[in-house]
């Protein structure tokens with residue numbers, strides 16, 4: 115895992131406001147934090163640090179190996195205190211590179227041995243949002259008398275002190291290893307936490323595992339109850355599943371690496387927005403090289419797309435880096451990249467009020483970046 119570069123600071127892709135719609139919490143952990151936590155567990159004798167260090171620092175890994183790494187990461191991170199810490203750090207990191215709206219997804223986990231339920235895991239995530247101090251976080255929490263969200267009490271301070279602001283909404287992930295009942299439990303939790311900024315459901319996890327029919331009842335229920343749904347779709351060849359996923363008409367899909375001609379036709383006719391994760395797809399060897407990535411075709415055909423990091427920690431990337439990668443690979447200029455970033459507002463799962471605020475942010479950024487909007 116290479117250290118994320120700061121060499122982009124001051125460039126348009128760094129300065130430009132950005133919208134991140136596909137980021138997994140445990141995939142976005144700083145590698146320094148991961149190593150620190152692993153070292154602590156090593157000292158306690160729970161793991162052998164040198165073995166773990168090698169796995170963490172490895173740069174190129176196949177999709178299969180990535181999921182082995184996630185099992186290791188979960189072993190290191192899944193207690194309430196750590197979940198709170200990594201949430202706080204991940205928000206700070208996205209805000210630092212001018213992400214102004216973040217849909218952060220995470221899989222609620224149960225671990226009876228440390229008294230963790232899916233609900234308490236999520237509470238730890240919410241604590242992390244509230245623990246951010248150097249950035250004003252609006253996570254859409256409806257504040258009751260006496261409650262202390264980060265955004266509302268600090269809002270005034272923010273505007274006076276020009277503190278950066280980030281809108282954060284949460285998506286709860288269903289892991290493909292889970293049963294129908296477990297998936298349903300996650301959807302029910304999301305519904306209970308709607309007032310705490312949970313706006314949708316994601317289906318993710320190792321694409322070689324699990325069947326669509328297992329998750330469908332929970333996903334249908336989510337949709338019926340007004341939650342937005344995004345699906346990891348076509349990360350491996352699975353024609354039948356891709357058709358079924360597209361016919362479900364999710365709010366968005368992620369990846370779309372192994373779609374065939376008739377899938378593309380369907381995707382385009384349904385106009386389902388695609389979360390594009392360039393570095394992730396290259397690192398996992400789902401796509402052989404960036405210049406042949408389906409980004410090019412979707413961009414040229416004006417299909418709704420949005421650039422995303424997927425797992426900025428695991429793949430040593432950042433959203434700014436994804437923008438500069440797309441710009442340099444496909445020869446796209448600053449103005450067009452700005453439009454790509456701004457148009458992602460149309461595909462967010464957050465409400466109309468947030469969309470209006472984001473439009474304003476992008477409009478004033480255009481002036482600062484000297485981009486003329488037609």
Ligand SMILES: CNc1ncnc2c1ncn2[C@@H]1O[C@H](COP(=O)(O)O)[C@@H](O)[C@H]1O
Pocket residue numbers: 138139140141180184185219220221222287289318319320321346349394398424425
């Ligand atoms: C590389 N492409 C990918 N494909 C599918 N699922 C992925 C993923 N990257 C991450 N995840 C999913 O997100 C979890 C980590 O974050 P959370 O513990 O939920 O915060 C992984 O365990 C996996 O289920």
Ligand SMILES: [Zn+2]
Pocket residue numbers: 136138318346368424
């Ligand atoms: Zn993903």
